[in-house]
Amino acid sequence: MANVFRQLFVDFFSAIVFLAVYAVTGDVLIATGVAIAGSIAQFVHARLTGKKLEFMTYAILAVVVVLGCATLLTSDPRFVLMKPSIGHFAVGLVMLQRGWMLRYLPPIVTDNIPEYANAAGYAWAALMFALGIGNIAIAMTGDIKLWAFYISVVAIGAKIVAFAIQYVVFRVIIARRLRAAATRA
Incomplete structure (x- = not known):
């Protein structure tokens, strides 16, 4: 069961980072940028440590980057909130x-x-x-x-x-x- 919770943490890492940064700064755009950077860093770390990357890893990264960029370009938080x-x-x-x-x-x-x-x-x-x-x-x-x-x-x-x-x-x-x-x- 610990594996399940660990995997959920990994899958929702960018949402957790977004929430934490937003709670501290109150700024959606900063929180979104840090969440995107965190998601990319998580992906790079997995690649560098030789972890096997499943389809979901790539999909989550793509969703975070696409929806995060849509949020940054439009200043509309609803995009990143959909992730x-x-x-x-x-x-x-x-x-x-x-x-x-x-x-x-x-x-x-x-x-x-x-x-x-x-x-x-x-x-x-x-x-x-x-x-x-x-x-x-x-x-x-x-x-x-x-x-x-x-x-x-x-x-x-x-x-x-x-x-x-x-x-x-x-x-x-x-x-x-x-x-x-x-x-x-």
Whole structure:
């Protein structure tokens, strides 16, 4: 699970940098420029350290540069505020692949309830699409403080709540299955 959170941090690094710089400076254009530079630096660092770069790495860099430049050219923050939606939609599409979640789960889950893991994977995809749509709605208002709250509290909170619900549900179902198997034996 630590890998999942690390990957989310890597994928949303430029949004995190944008939020941090905006919180300090209150200037959208400075925050956008630093986010673009941070995204490019992250990419260069990955290349120099020999990390395998996936399609998403290139896509995220392109999105940050294109939307960031659109923000800088128009002085309209809505472009850069849309970036998390693209990330959510891309992750949601990946999560529509049957069985994607199985590699992240412990053997007790994959051995006992793989069908529930597949259903949970689709639920996660739906959550990603919902968060992406919510981000677009918030970004279109142009209110950066509301957007920052949505990205840092609502979106992250929704993922934490979803993870907690999944954990409890999986734990209850596995316990019931193991008890039932023990009584049959």
